[in-house]
């Protein structure tokens with residue numbers, strides 16, 4: 086067994102200091118539902134764990150101000166079940182309640198969810214030289230390209246990596262222009278979620294625009310009238326307890342039977358949560374019918390590069406968006 090040290094932090098400042106002392110082989114640990122898994126698989130091999138699960142200062146859920154603010158340590162279950170979030174931002178609530186299982190959501194945090202790593206089987210199950218993976222072992226190659234690629238991304242891929250960004254919550258946050266609040270050795274800063282996730286390019290091991298030792302303290306979501314007419318629609322191989330094959334987070338403002346403003350992001354298809362800007366533009370001014378939505382939805386996949394077995398995601402993804410538009414439009418304001 087590989088040895089590691091374990092430190093429980095009582096404050097955020099204490100956690101950042103402990104990380105600084107421990108160095109780059111350290112990891113923060115919150116719910117542990119992702120990190121312990123990867124440690125058992127030999128993919129993550131930290132020498133020091135700094136436990137931030139008990140930090141009261143990171144557990145808040147504040148829906149009263151100008152922005153929704155979620156402490157990074159708030160549990161997925163608590164945010165999913167928050168009555169204001171459920172009523173005014175069903176897309177956020179659904180992106181959490183359709184993820185993982187109730188037991189996992191009772192442990193896992195909304196901050197840890199942002200940082201979960203890909204479920205690409207070659208990344209997770211190839212440690213010890215079984216399969217090359219540029220994300221796990223930079224420069225080793227990518228077994229998914231030309232391999233079993235049914236679950237791989239079709240958008241944002243590179244010749245080094247096609248791994249899908251796995252989370253549901255980050256897709257809904259992307260549609261709503263959320264901001265990630267961070268602090269670290271250099272002090273606090275805010276990063277729009279659009280800048281938080283990196284494209285793989287030639288360095289797929291770099292996934293997040295975080296500095297060494299930085300901790301996510303919270304997530305802020307600007308309030309929008311489109312929140313009530315929103316949904317997170319998730320298509321998967323089985324109806325529960327599975328990652329997305331395709332998903333769509335859609336929020337709409339509708340005026341006189343036409344879409345005035347559309348927020349659309351998609352999951353299960355990109356190497357990072359994917360904002361469908363062109364689809365948003367095409368939806369605006371159109372009635373929220375399935376036909377109009379499907380025509381606009383296809384634009385989201387204009388730059389797609391499918392592999393051998395995942396071209397079905399282009400049509401499935403477009404239909405997922407179209408269904409989400411219809412579901413969102415039917416919601417009461």
Ligand SMILES: Cc1cc2nc3c(=O)[nH]c(=O)nc-3n(C[C@H](O)[C@H](O)[C@H](O)COP(=O)(O)OP(=O)(O)OC[C@H]3O[C@@H](n4cnc5c(N)ncnc54)[C@H](O)[C@@H]3O)c2cc1C
Pocket residue numbers: 112113114115116117118119120121122137157158161183184185186189192193194195196197198199200201251252253254299300301302326327328329
């Ligand atoms: C069987 C299974 C099915 C799942 N299905 C889904 C699904 O359908 N959809 C979905 O979206 N997710 C799914 N998940 C993933 C699950 O949502 C994540 O494991 C969970 O959100 C991670 O949160 P955590 O608090 O447990 O993170 P941890 O495991 O504690 O940490 C994850 C990573 O984040 C870092 N970290 C955690 N918190 C912070 C912080 N505040 N600041 C800096 N770094 C931090 C850790 O160092 C680690 O690298 C599934 C997981 C499992 C095991």
